[in-house]
Structures are given as C-alpha cells and as structure tokens.
Amino acid sequence: MTALTPVLSSRWAEPRSWTLETYESGGGYVALAKALKSAPADVIRVVKDSGLRGRGGAGFATAAKWGYLPPDDGGPRYLVVNADESEPGTCKDVPLLMASPHLLLEGLVIAAYATGVRQAFIYLRGEVVHVHRRLLQALDEARAKGYLGRNILGSGLDLEVTLHAGAGAYICGEETALLSSLEGYRGQPRLRPPYPAVSGLYSRPTIINNVETIASLPGILGRGAAWFASMGTRDAKGHAFFSLSGHVNRPGQYEAPFGITLRELIQAAGGMRPGRRLKFWTPGGSSSELLTVKHLDVPLDHESVGAVGSQLGTRGIQVFDDTACVVRAVARWTDFYRHESCGKCTPCREGTFWLTQVLDRIEKGKGTRADLDRLLETCTSIRGRSLCALGDGATMTIVSSLEHFKAEYAAHIDGHGCPFDPRQTALFSSPGAKEADA
C-alpha cells in the first residue's frame, strides 16, 4: 500500500492557512532564505537533482526547461506561473492557491532567483474570485515583509510580481496562448519554434511553469533534493496531487508519490459508491485516453500510463461507475473542446465543430454505424495535425472510448437512444431514480 504524502497540502487544515503569519509559523520562507544564500546555479542543480518534472500536464523536466534560457544579455526575462487550471477534471491548483498562496510565492521567488528573472506574472483564470482575493493579499503581505520587491531579504534580488486575471478561455492554459493573452491579444497559440524560453513574453526569454511545479520548490530547497527524489518512481520523482472526482465515496485531493495506483487511490477515497463498479476513468483530465477497470493497477507515473496508451497529464482523475454513459460523457467533453477551440487552425476548429454534431446525433439515437468510422477518421485528421495540443486532446476520449466501448456506441445506434438513466448517475438521489442494483 503506497502511503499518501501530503506536502503542499499539509497545512491546509489550519485556520487562516492563507495568511503570511500562518505560513511563516510553519517554517514558510525559510527555504527561500536558504536558497538566496546559494548561487543561482546551485539552486538549479538542486532542482535538477530532485528530478522535478512539470506538474502542468506535459511532465517536462523543470531544470531542463530552465536550462533552455539563453545566457543573460542584460535585457528582461520573465517567469510566468500558469494558474489557468481549466482542464476538465483538474482541480488542484485552485485549492492550493486558496489555502496556501504563499507556497506559490515562495517558490516563485526561488525560481526567479535561479533563472535571473526580475518580473514575474501569475496568470490566474478569472472564474475563481476568492483565489484572486487571497493572492492579491498574499502579494501585499509578501511585499510588505520584503519577500518581494527590491533587494529581497538583503540578497540584492529584485522581483516584481503581477497577478493577471484571465477571462474565461481554456486555451489560455496552453503556454504560448497564455503568452498571447498576457500580451493583450486573443489567446491563440503561437508557432514553435521559437520556444518561450528563447522568445516568449514580449519576445524575451520566458519560463512558464505550473502552480504545483513552482509550489514544490520550497520543499525541495528546504528539505533537499534527496528527500524529494526518495518519493516516486525512477523517472517520475516526488509527490504530486492526484485529484479524484466522480463516483468515489470521498472525492478530493490526494497528494501521493508517483507510482501510486488508482486501486490504492480509490481505497484511500473510501471506495466506489456502494454497489457500483468502476467503468471508465481519465488519468489526466479530459485530454487523456480513457482507461477502464483493466488499468486499476497501472502505476500512475508518466511512463507507465503512457505504456497503456494514455497519458498522466494533470492527474485530474475522473472516475465513473457503471451507471455512466460513455457516449454522453465523450459527447460532452467533445463539446467542451468545440467551445474552447481558439479557432486558429483548421483541424481543431472545423473538426471539433463536426465531431460534436455527430456525437450529439449518436447520443440521441440518430446515428449510423458509418458515423463511427467517420468519427475515427476525423480524429485522425485532427490528431497530430493541429497547431497546439488542444486539438489532440479533443480526440483522446473519442478514440479510446471507441476502442473500449464500441458496443455501447452501437447500442445507442441500434437502440435509437441512450440505454442509461442519467438520474442513477447523479450523486444526489433524484426523485424517481431507479434503485441501484448491487
């Protein structure tokens, strides 16, 4: 049994956990002071040794990403925290920022110090107003206490941080779209190369990291790379949030080492709903291929999940039991991608537009068998050919659900309708819902 490892969330239960006072009382900003005493290159080495990989979805090695920054040319370089958290099923950064904004700020100053950044931005999705309040206040507190601003803790480091509110666009979580948005343009992704590390915000070298990635830094710098690397698997080290939602008894945030399995997580979450069996789940938000009961024991690390044809992604684990209609789920996710497609590239814009029409038709019992082939063909036309990964993401639940649950699609087509009762799927007992069978 893999033990959970609450690190980032360890103090969330404390009253007023968000204040600087509480944060400091628990040893906050000590790691920063320590980091500021070593050379930036040494900080980067610790991060490298820890094996920290990005927590935003792609799992890219953080120190390696920083290493792509060109040598200092005297001009500005930027650090941008990606707090856009909008991937369906992903719900870790928001509670972290709500409960412990200083954890991010401390990590941010460490990262800025390591990478030679003097101006950082936090791009926070707009739809979470209380998180804005807490971050604004935390920034004020940190400035007042000398953790931000000029000559931080007497180290000579100057750092300004701007909190920037998004305004409702999933695509702005994609790093180049985020930069477009932050520059004041439509949030549309850009061609790569050039990569942001070379030419990012205002065409200057820019590092973009996820909230959880940055928030992991105080722990790593404070307790050491070895402590961090002692958790997890060979290629995926450390602790990470596994966000469980859906048909488990106790949905929520489970901080655990990589390599934990869904079986273990469900156990920690008190099991499935009484009398229900796991049917399908997303390991990494809706932009990952659906997995099934067959995959209950797959170690949840990037490589192992990749090996079974999906991706670890954001660890936004959405769990559905046997009352859930996979066609309904997939149709809804696809509609999300249609709604959120930025519209810049043809395959994603036109493809998602068309996919939703066909899925809607199938769900309503008006589809044909030929539609299933065309769904797959259209996914082929989108995947790997769109400008950014949103288009790829749109195809993942479709293709995998057709692989695992083709019969269920067929049932909708042949039976001219959906065989499921949505009331059984709901968490509250709606009047008239059929008694769940054991």
Add this chain to the structure above:
Amino acid sequence: MTVKQEWAMTPPTVTAIIDGIRVTVPPGTLIIRAAESIGIEIPRFCDHPLLEPAGACRQCLVEIAEPGPDGKLRPYLKPQTSCSMVLTEGMVVRTQVTSKVAERAQRGIMELLLINHPLDCPVCDKGGECPLQNQAMTTGQADSRFTEAKRTFEKPLTLSTEILLDRERCILCQRCTRFSDQISGDPFIELQERGARSQVGAFDPEVLDFDGYAPTGLAAEDESGRPFSSYFSGNTIQICPVGALTSAGYRFRARPFDLVASPSIAGHDSSGSAIAIEHRRGKVLRVLAGNDPEVNEEWITDKDRFAFPWSSLDDRITRPLVRGEDGELREATWPEALARAADGLREAVSGARSKGVGVLPGGRVTLEDAYAYQKFARVVLGTNDVDARSRIAGDEEEAFLGSRVAGSGLGVTFADLEAAPVVALIGFEPEDEGGVVFLRLRKARGRQKVFTFAPFVSRGNAKLDATLVPTVPGLEGAALDSIRRGSGTVGDVFDGLSQEGAVLVVGERLAGVPGGFTAAVALADRTGARLAWIPRRAGERGAVEAGALPGLLPGGSSAQSAEAREGVARVWGVSGLPLAPGRAAYDILGLASSGGLSGLVVGGLTLSDLPKTLANGIAKAPFLVSLEVRLSDVTAHADVVFPVAPSSEKAGTFVNWEGRLRPFTAALQTSALSDHRVLDMLAREMGVTLGTPTVEAVTAELARIPIDDSLRPPPPSASGPSAAEAARRAKATTLATWHALIDQGSLQDGEPFLAGTARVPVARMSPATVAALGIEGRVLKVSGPGRGTISLPLAVTPGMVDGVVWLPMNSPGSTVARTLGVAHGDTVSVKGSES
C-alpha cells in the same frame, strides 16, 4: 586571406533533400519555398511570402526528418507545416509527392476546410482563380462527405464602402488581418469571436451582438462614418485565398476567366507600381497589384487599385472639339481641329501683338509626352515657358532638380530606403503622398529610425514610429539648418543622418518654402546622407528628365547654358533654342491671368487645385489649346480640345522617384492618341517636324541627348525668410497642408466606394493654440486673405507645433488653394464655431 573573408565571399547555404531531390538554398529558407525552387508545389492557404508565417490552415503539412547531434536522421513524430519550418542542413523532407502521411494529412485538412465552405463557386467572384477551388479539384474533393448543417452568416458584411466580406466563405487564414497588422498597420479588421464562430471583422456592435452603438470619434472614421479603414485595404482582397473579400465595384461584375490581364504601371503617384489592368471588351473591370520585388513588391494603394473609372465616364472626349462662332464647343474632325489650333497658335506666337504662348503639360505625363511638350514649346513656340509642375514651384527647386536629380539615373531605391538605418522626411508624408513608399518604410520598422520635419506626427508617420522634429510650415529651411551635432532631437537627427546609408527624403511641399532645398542640400552634404526627391505625381520625375521645366533642357543641363542649348539643338536639327529664361507654371498662369500671354497649350491640369487667381489665367488666355481625356474646367475655356489617351490606353514610360524607367504598353487598344502623337501632328500642321510620333522615336532621340554634368545649373542657394519675417510668423497662425491620398483628385472621379474610405477631413490644432486663441466650438473656421472660409471639425491634436493649423489640401469641404487662395506656410486666420 583570412578565414573570415573567405566566409564573406561564399554566401552560406543549406543543403537538404526534398522528395529525393537535393536542394541548396540560403539559410533561413522556409521548406515551402525551398520546395517551390525545385518545382514542388506544396498546397497552402495561410502562407504568404510577405507575411509572417501563421501555420494556421495546416494545409502544407509535410513529413520531416532531421539529423540529430549524432548525425542519424530523426523523424518528427507529427507532420510539420512547411510554411513555418526552416530548411536545415541534412533535412529530409517528404511532401505529398512522396509521402502517404503528408498526402493523407493534406487531404484530411482539405476535407475539414470544406465542411463549412459554401459550394457557391459558380456565383463567387473568386471562381476560376480560387486556390481553395483549385486544390479541392486536384485532391479530387470538390465536395465533402460532411452532411451536417454548415455554419451560416448573414451576408455580406460591409467592412468599408469598398470592401465586402462574405464570412461563410472565409477559411480564417488570417492573411487579411495579418496584412492589416503587419504591412499597412491599420488593424481595422481582426479576428472576432472564438472557435468555430471565429470570423473576421471590424468592431461592429450589431454583428458582434454588443448592446449599444459603435463609438465614434473625430478622425477615427472614414468618410462613410465607419471606423477608419485603410489606404491599402484592397490588397486584402487580392491575397484572400477564397472569395470572402470582394470589392464593391467589382463584385459580381465579371468572371476571372473572361478577363484579359495587361501588365501596366500605376499612374497615381511617383512610385511606378507594377499593376495588372484587367479588362473585357474594351472596359477595365479591375486593377490588381503586379509583383515587382524591387518596387512595390505585391502591394498597391487603394487609389492605384480602385481609381480607374475616371477615364471611362460620360464626359470622356472621343473627338476633337473646336469653339464655334456661337462660343460653344462642338465636335470637329482632326484636320479641322489641327488647322484651327495651328492657326491660333501661329497667331499667338507671331502675330503683331504676340506676347508668347506658355505650355503646361501637367504632372501626370509620361516621359515621352513631357518630352514632346517641352520640345513643342522650344521648337514650335520658341519659348522656355514650359513647366510640368502644376503646383507651387520655383527656381530654387529647379536648381535642385537640375543639379541633383535630372539625368542622375537610378538613385536612392526602394531597397535603399528599406535598408536605411535612418530616414528623415521633409515636406513629405509617405502614407498620403507616397503610398507604397510608406509600406517600404513600415517594413523596416524596428530596424529603422524615422524623423519627420513636420508640425505633427500624422497617423501614417505614427505607424512608422517616427520622431517629430517640430517644424513650422514655411520655416522648414530653418529647421533643417538647425540640425547640428549636439544633444536632443537636433543632435539625434544629425548623428542619424551621418550614418552610412541614411536618407533624407524631400517632397513636393519644399518647393514652396524659400530656402528649403538649399537647406536640404546643405544638410545632406553636412551629414553625408543621401538625398531622395519623392514628388507626388507620376509624371514629375519623367518631366525633369525630359526637360519639361523652364530652366532645364532634356538630360538636366541648364537652358541658360549656350553650350547645352547648342548640344540639344544639334540633336534636334534646329538652328538654336530660345534664349529668354522660361517661367514656372504658376508664373505662367499668373501672367496669363493678367493678360500677359497670348496663348496656352495645356495638358492634364486640374484647376480646382489652383488658387482662383491663377485658375483665371486659363479663362483669360486669348487662345487655349487643351489636350485632355475628359471634359474639364480647362476644356471649358479651350478654343481647341484634342482628346488624348489615359495611360491605360497608351504606351509610354513613367520614371518613378527612384529614377527607374517604368515602361508600359497600352492595356486597352483604342483609337485614343498619346499627347506626344497629337503634339507631333500639331507641329506638322504648323510646318515643323517634332519627331515624336511614337514612343520609339522619342526614346531614340532621348538617347542621343548629351548629358554633361558641367552644364547643369548650379545648386540651389536661396535664403529663407528673414529673422523679422520668422518672428512675424511666430505670432501669426500658419497653415500646414498636404493632399490626403484619397481626396477630390480628378483621377478618383467616378469611384464613390473609394471616396467613402477617405479620412474624414478635419482641422488640426494643438491644445495650447486652441486655448491661446480662445477657440470655442467643435468647428474651426479658417480663412485666408480672400473671402473664402473653410469650416471643418476641429481635431485638437496633442503634440502639434503651436500656432499652426492643418487642413487637408483638396478634400471635401477643404479645397485650400481654391477656397482660401493660400498655400502651405501662409498665414491664415481662424475662429471657432459650434457648427
């Protein structure tokens, strides 16, 4: 020889393999272009060689493998867009020709593109020249397997009076929006909405479902009341890869395959832009930009593109006209008209009370026409009173043109302008007066520093990030003289112009500024900057080369030099050329209006651009011969009118401001004759062989004119206004004015759609001046010494030089010369008013 030098001598290259073929290209070449260079056409929609890659349509996907650090080929996991990827050493590219993956990817994209594209090719303007249609045909996918409802939009949207948008045809390649942003700097259209609802458009509250009305603001609008569009908007139609953007004038008028395209040269400014005139059964239906990388690249102004109907309006003259006994013009035969004109001119030149005849060719002549006019003047009429500059112009400019411009061949070029680290503009507004010159300067933005000697930074110059050298109209000379080594802007300009490759551009207005050219030449000499003269009208540089100026003979030698006169006389086979110094156009007109001339021979001259007193000269001339395309306020006073051909109906040569010869042939075959041919006939009627019957004859003769730098006129040396005068002006309100690109010019007649995209005429003044003069109300009334008043909305312009008021020169409600009788640099009086 050092290694470094060796490098410099062999330009570096990149060698790679595309579809099995070895290709060597300069580094930085995009795959799509490298493929083109070996004849492999990769399909594309959003790609455009002059725009930054967008990688949006995804039509150009290819398979790529690149050698890794170990030299082993590493294939990319996904197909890549060849329009955005640079070819690198050792790369192996497989296009649709050899790769199933690429072929399948491209077919998939095509199918998706067609999902929402209407199948209305038969009624679409682009039908027959549509990349989407063509590629759909070649991939064998003229229709789609998608049966769902297509996205529909209400059609069409009027983006400006000139440009219409059918949104359902748009494939969102963003060429138009990228052009507007990157090239013209007028982002009046942008992508709106998101995802499948994405659409191109302006801020239109109704279309975008905003509650309320579009905001309006002075000078933010065009004439039609819409937010200001662009002088270059027509280019978006041409680069639209489908039929989404169309022009109001051309829409539904023709099918591309019914049209004949004739290459030609635009005649609306001095840039010499390459164009294609497309016509059907003798009628011009549209004008497209030609592709001339050295001159206009692939862009033209909206004036070049849309202002062609003027020559086929109802008032077109097709037969000669003579004034009858009753005082009315009537049609006549050519022999009759020639005889009448010959008699009249003979009488005017040699009659008992002859005071001589002046010749005013107008500024839009071809090189050949200009040559014929001046030779006609000098040989047939025996006078140097010939001047193609139908604007304020004097000896100082002539000395400048003679000493620095005429016969100097290709000088500063478009490429030089683009490459210049620093460009200073004086008496020249690139966007209004130079069109594609502006686009070239804008292309250099970020790499180039632009200074403008002007009373304020115009919208165009703001798009060049130009720095203002605050200059009072009429005191340009002093401003130029003030440029010295030192601190501040003055020092910056000096240092800038001292850089290798820096260019000082002088324009039309400087001719009206005493001491202006003298100071410009001195500044250029002081800093080592190159000088470029960019006149506004298409024929001016050619006229200078042809000697259609009073003091200049063909080839740039001085008409005052006996040796020069002899040289030309020898080529012409005449005994001698007239001795008496000639007069400039305005002096000729002034003389005529006071009864000092016996006759005038006038080409394309627009009276509305002249002060009334001078325009009177036309009416007062005892005998007037007019060579015109259309009936005009000149032909109204003429005794004989000869119909001549517009440039679309004749062959000839424009010499652009660079000094580049821009020959063109007749796009339309009509019976209309060139001015030089008519003058040749008229001379013959008068017993003189002019020798200008054909373009070839003129070209051959011009080639024989000796060019001798020692016979040029001396450089200009005039002084500017005295200190006392300058002090007086400092207290007065001084007028600044120039022609807006789109205005009331007669060559824009008959194109209401174009006129609708002109900028709203406003009067500009600095906030301090408004306050100092106690101006109240939204309207400024400006008057000159005469009775006329111009009333325009007041646009308070921060940063403008105090004590100056700016008006558009010849726009609706603002005909400065005609109404006020004043010019740039003159004193006016102003007052505020509510309406």
Add this chain to the structure above:
Amino acid sequence: MTYSDEARARLDKDAQRILARYPMKRSAILPLLHLVQSEEGFVSPDGIAFCAETLDVGTAEVSAVATFYTQLRRRPAGEYHVGVCTNTLCALMGGDAIWEALRDHVGVDHHGTTRDGKITLERLECNAACDYAPVVMVNWEYFDNQTPESVKELVDDLRAGKDVTPTRGADKVCTFKEVSRILAGFGDGRANEGPSAGPASLAGLETDGGRKGAAS
C-alpha cells in the same frame, strides 16, 4: 463616449494603476475589460472605446480580444451570474439535472436574465472544483456539492435580496460589478473571509494514509 465625467475620471485613474503593472501597456487589456465590466456590468461599446483609447489600439483589436473570452459580457446582465457546471464530470454527477431544474425554476435559458435584473443563468465549463461536483458558481464564488433543491433556494434568496454565503469564498456573494473590480486587480478586503479549504481539498490529508505519509 457616454461615461459621465466623474466616471471617466475614475476609470482613467484606475486604468493608470493597471497600466503601471505591465512592461507593455497592451498587456493591460484584460484587466481593463474587467474594469469596464465593473463600471457597467458588461463591456459596452463605450467600454471598448475606452480600452482602445487607453491602450492606443483600434476598436477592432479590442473587440477581437473581448469576444474571445467567455467572462466578458456584451449586454447588460443580472447582478448575479449563476453558472452551472455542465462539463462532463459535473454534468453526470447531477449538473445537467441542476441546470434543467434551475432553468425551469427561473424561467430563462443560457445567458438569459430575469426581468428583475437579478439573475443571469449560464452553463459553465469545468471550474476546477470537480471534487466538489456538482458545482454551481455565483459571481465566480464556489457553491459546492449542489442539488436541484439547494440551487433553487439559492436563486430565490438572491432574488429576495438575502445575503448568500458561498461554500468556499467570502462571507457573502458580491455583485457582478464588485467582483469584476477584483478581477481588474483591486482587492476588496475580504480575503480573510471563508475557510482555508473545503472538505474535499482536505480529503487526502485526513485519511489515515495521508497522516502516515505526512509524518515521514
């Protein structure tokens, strides 16, 4: 422009504070759009013009941005924006049922506003609270673990002018205009209200496994 002089002066002053946060002024476009929403409750054409003028860009460029983002409204809307998450997870956990019940109860559809100007309904995409499904947002404050009944009561309270308290948020839900001002970057002093975390956020911490792990 139809802003009163007083409003215009206030907007200008706030705009300058916003601009000061960025190295390049165009970056201020989203906070400025939130700011104009805080003035009128939506982005009006005047608001577009204000942003264009402030940033020295064209109105088409501003609307290009404004129409890209779903939080920016183009028409006057309710004081309270009630959004039901109907992305897959919430939808299946009951969001669809909540949406239908709410729509029928309030009598307006997606983006519809009640006659009294109090409520605008909206279907939302995932709002990063899947572990609290089904989720409803009122002016971007969290109402976790909702049911059709709880949501009907919620809107009834809002329409009756009662203060309502989000599950994880300020002590009471502020108006849409007030909230927009926070998104423009101006705090309202309510950061210290509400809990540190909701129960789901603490789930891992509070399981036995969690405690064991934390100790190591």
